[in-house]
Amino acid sequence: MSKLQPVRGTRDIFGEDARRMAHVRRTFARVAETYGFDEIATPVFEFTEVFKRTLGDTSDVVTKEMYTFEDRSGDEITLRPEMTAGVARAYLSNGMAAQGTVRLYGHGPMFRHERPQKGRYRQFHQIDAEIIGDPSPQADIELLAMAWQLLTELGLAQATVLHVNTLGDPESRQSYRAALVDYFSQHKDRLSDDSRTRLERNPLRILDSKDAGDRALVEDAPRFADHLTPAAVAFFETVCAGLGRLGIPYTYDQRLVRGLDYYAHTAFEFITTALGAQGTVLAGGRYDGLIEQMGGPSTPGVGWAAGIERLGLLLDQAPEPARPVFLIPMGEPAADRAQVIARDLRARGVRLEVDYRGNLKKRLNRANRRAARWAVILGDDELAEGGASLRDLDSGEQRRVALDDLAAVLLADTAGQTGH
RNA sequence: GCGGGCGUAGCUCAACCGGUUAGAGCGCUGGUUUGUGGUACCAGAGGUUGGGGGUUCAAGUCCCCUCGCUCGCCCCA
Numbered sequence: 001m002s003k004l005q006p007v008r009g010t011r012d013i014f015g016e017d018a019r020r021m022a023h024v025r026r027t028f029a030r031v032a033e034t035y036g037f038d039e040i041a042t043p044v045f046e047f048t049e050v051f052k053r054t055l056g057d058t059s060d061v062v063t064k065e066m067y068t069f070e071d072r073s074g075d076e077i078t079l080r081p082e083m084t085a086g087v088a089r090a091y092l093s094n095g096m097a098a099q100g101t102v103r104l105y106g107h108g109p110m111f112r113h114e115r116p117q118k119g120r121y122r123q124f125h126q127i128d129a130e131i132i133g134d135p136s137p138q139a140d141i142e143l144l145a146m147a148w149q150l151l152t153e154l155g156l157a158q159a160t161v162l163h164v165n166t167l168g169d170p171e172s173r174q175s176y177r178a179a180l181v182d183y184f185s186q187h188k189d190r191l192s193d194d195s196r197t198r199l200e201r202n203p204l205r206i207l208d209s210k211d212a213g214d215r216a217l218v219e220d221a222p223r224f225a226d227h228l229t230p231a232a233v234a235f236f237e238t239v240c241a242g243l244g245r246l247g248i249p250y251t252y253d254q255r256l257v258r259g260l261d262y263y264a265h266t267a268f269e270f271i272t273t274a275l276g277a278q279g280t281v282l283a284g285g286r287y288d289g290l291i292e293q294m295g296g297p298s299t300p301g302v303g304w305a306a307g308i309e310r311l312g313l314l315l316d317q318a319p320e321p322a323r324p325v326f327l328i329p330m331g332e333p334a335a336d337r338a339q340v341i342a343r344d345l346r347a348r349g350v351r352l353e354v355d356y357r358g359n360l361k362k363r364l365n366r367a368n369r370r371a372a373r374w375a376v377i378l379g380d381d382e383l384a385e386g387g388a389s390l391r392d393l394d395s396g397e398q399r400r401v402a403l404d405d406l407a408a409v410l411l412a413d414t415a416g417q418t419g420h
Numbered sequence: 421g422c423g424g425g426c427g428u429a430g431c432u433c434a435a436c437c438g439g440u441u442a443g444a445g446c447g448c449u450g451g452u453u454u455g456u457g458g459u460a461c462c463a464g465a466g467g468u469u470g471g472g473g474g475u476u477c478a479a480g481u482c483c484c485c486u487c488g489c490u491c492g493c494c495c496c497a
Contacts, residue, residue: 005470005487005488008487008488008489064421064494064495065495065496081496082496082497110497112495114421114494115422115493115494115495116489116490117490117491117492118490118491119497120496120497125497126497194493194494205495210493210494280496280497281497282497283496283497305497306497307496307497309497310497311497328455328456330454330455331454331455358450358454359451359453359454359455359456360453360454360455361453361455361456361457362450362453362457363456363457364456364457364458365457365458366457367457367458368457368458369458375457377455377456379454379455380455381455389455389456391456391457393457393458396456396457398456
């Protein structure tokens with residue numbers, strides 16, 4: 001069982017899983033286009049620098065989760081652990097600043113070397129949306145509106161809760177961070193081990209610790225709200241008002257944080273309780289400092305990403321496979337004709353499978369198992385008169401149809417169901 | 421990276437306090453039937469019981485290691 005197994009944390013996606021994920025992707029693409037986003041596909045690997053600079057040297061993702069290697073020419077390469085860094089790099093590489101604000105969406109595999117769990121893989125897939133170049137809270141609102149519409153169309157809006165918080169502007173953050181460090185340092189002895197390291201590396205993270213002792217301390221910790229500048233407050237209130245106006249339910253969650261310095265203002269997560277410890281299904285926020293940190297001009301940005309597997313897992317039922325037409329030629333001459341007939345029908349858009357083997361009973365049986373809608377039976381009798389027997393596999397009705405009319409008849413019926 | 425649970429056919433599961441050729445259902449292939457389905461009957465293929473080592477007259481069953489899956493922690497989609 002060692003050789004023919006996929007690498008830990010990776011898996012083959014087919015059948016129902018593939019259908020669930022395709023449904024998520026297609027729904028997302030449609031909604032994103034509707035909001036005026038253009039598709040972008042960036043490479044699945046980048047120079048390691050790209051992620052190191054944006055994620056910071058101390059984040060968990062960089063220190064212990066990246067798939068990093070040296071390629072044959074000696075370059076340090078990393079499989080992308082998330083999409084934003086690559087998109088930001090593409091924005092700079094292609095001089096997109098000249099276009100003004102850009103709205104980009106994309107999807108694809110991401111890689112993190114973590115312990116797999118339900119809804120968590122080492123290769124997983126995300127959909128991603130970014131608005132780069134727009135400093136206004138309107139951009140945040142649109143992005144959230146789009147996320148909400150996506151979840152609604154997937155039937156998941158009720159299954160998730162939107163948590164929002166503000167991380168303020170840089171001044172707010174610095175002031176708050178200092179206050180937090182000060183406070184927790186005084187109670188260092190009561191902090192959990194994990195949180196003691198957080199205090200060094202990423203003090204905001206202590207706020208969402210799951211440790212009971214930490215939580216007690218957090219109760220009395222300084223509040224971000226008390227350290228926000230008036231401008232930061234105004235920004236956040238605009239976002240919240242927008243959510244209210246659009247009828248998007250949310251809860252203000254002061255413990256929702258992002259560790260890295262380039263984040264600013266809005267942070268949000270859509271959370272479900274249906275996936276165990278992997279409750280976050282779609283998350284994002286504003287990253288006004290990121291592009292500058294990467295070496296570009298100061299450029300605002302907001303975005304979010306969602307796990308396709310997680311969304312797919314939450315769909316209460318998988319999309320049904322499309323129902324094909326089953327072409328059944330009986331005998332050699334019919335089989336020869338069937339090749340041409342099949343090609344012509346497919347060229348006109350009929351979803352068609354041909355079954356050449358076994359007696360009619362067996363073949364109709366297979367047609368059932370493939371959930372075929374129609375069986376087209378082609379035998380000597382039919383061929384003699386240039387027609388075929390068309391059998392409705394739901395009702396059992398059967399009639400003769402001229403070969404020339406076949407495509408029209410089948411397309412008239414399947415038009416409504418071959419969608420997806 | 422740390423801790424708990426679990427590994428028997430493609431899938432879901434049997435196999436007593438260790439006991440001799442590891443079974444069943446579903447699925448798959450063929451037949452009853454080159455021409456009418458969702459049913460039936462018959463037959464067949466498919467297992468190094470995840471892998472390795474140990475204890476024993478004897479291991480799917482007990483012990484150790486390892487790999488994989490799974491749940492939680494860290495972190496995150």
